[in-house]
């Protein structure tokens with residue numbers, strides 16, 4: 001007789017779930033079936049694989065048992081699908097909704113599991129996916145916007161505010177001048193205001209749009225978003241210039257900058273993997289190829305062929321408009337190729353290449369060449385980054401570009 005054991009131990013980062021243990025002939029345990037499910041670590045299709053004794057068991061199965069097995073598989077599929085539906089707001093990587101032990105200045109914003117606007121996730125996803133379909137460069141812009149928002153005064157949408165009077169807002173800071181996608185945030189906000197007036201902060205929208213932009217390629221979220229962030233009332237270009245990491249930064253500086261926001265070396269390496277998509281303007285790395293030590297030289301740690309390719313693309317002094325793909329050959333695809341490029345000495349910025357100068361970061365970079373490992377950790381680190389808050393009392397802006 002078969003005994004179906006439908007316990008599904010959802011062990012984090014485990015790709016295997018024991019579907020059923022088979023007790024064959026008078027209580028003697030003969031073998032187990034394992035189902036590989038779609039998890040956020042593993043985006044391969046649903047597939048059935050066998051333990052050592054599966055073929056033996058299948059051969060011995062009676063027709064009734066086949067029916068039971070079929071029902072079991074059906075049930076598991078339903079379970080899996082429903083966990084997929086939840087994924088957007090209920091998490092699955094173990095970090096969701098918890099307060100992190102980093103220095104998030106403690107007001108507990110950005111940690112509510114559910115949005116007070118139930119339609120919000122659908123609104124954001126529909127708009128972000130439609131816009132990303134029309135403009136394949138958009139996901140990178142929205143992802144970077146969230147990073148630049150969170151690193152200055154926490155994730156408070158200070159990045160969205162326009163300059164007022166004599167005060168230059170963050171948008172005007174040098175690293176932010178190449179940001180784009182603000183109109184997408186405006187569109188989501190307008191729709192959210194229509195359906196849930198006064199309930200949805202611009203900061204939550206920035207976090208959601210970044211998540212949905214990356215999800216577009218997979219038609220599935222790689223991480224959950226918590227809600228409850230508030231919009232800040234201050235936005236200063238000077239702070240963004242001083243706070244955002246420089247592409248010329250060395251490892252010690254990057255580690256310190258991330259640490260000051262409660263992000264560790266694992267987060268630094270995983271989040272740097274965001275450079276798997278998008279482009280950079282030549283100015284961000286031109287010193288590295290044309291004037292590394294002030295003597296017209298090239299950074300010797302850069303692959304020579306790649307350096308020549310970059311020199312051909314970028315004039316010296318660099319044109320302000322020319323861009324190059326950051327992950328050569330794969331810059332529209334969110335994947336782990338960035339970490340392969342790193343080991344081929346094709347990391348575009350010094351801040352990328354420097355990850356190989358620290359033993360722990362280098363080891364992590366090697367680990368993240370595995371796409372499952374990278375996606376899982378990237379999601380966790382995005383959740384951490386997305387819960388950095390300033391601690392100042394915020395508001396829910398009516399218009400994301402101006403304070404109320």
Ligand code: HEM
Pocket residue numbers: 139140141143144147178245246247248249254271272274275277278279280281282284349351
């Ligand atoms: C580790 C420190 C980092 C440095 C120094 C850095 C620096 C830069 C620079 C200089 C660019 C090129 C911008 C341009 O010229 O238009 C860029 C692009 C980009 N960065 Fe980073 N970045 C860092 C971390 C991150 C993180 C944590 C994320 C997101 C989680 C991110 C996401 C992106 C994306 C998606 C782009 C492409 C933007 C586009 O295509 O317009 N970066 N980064």
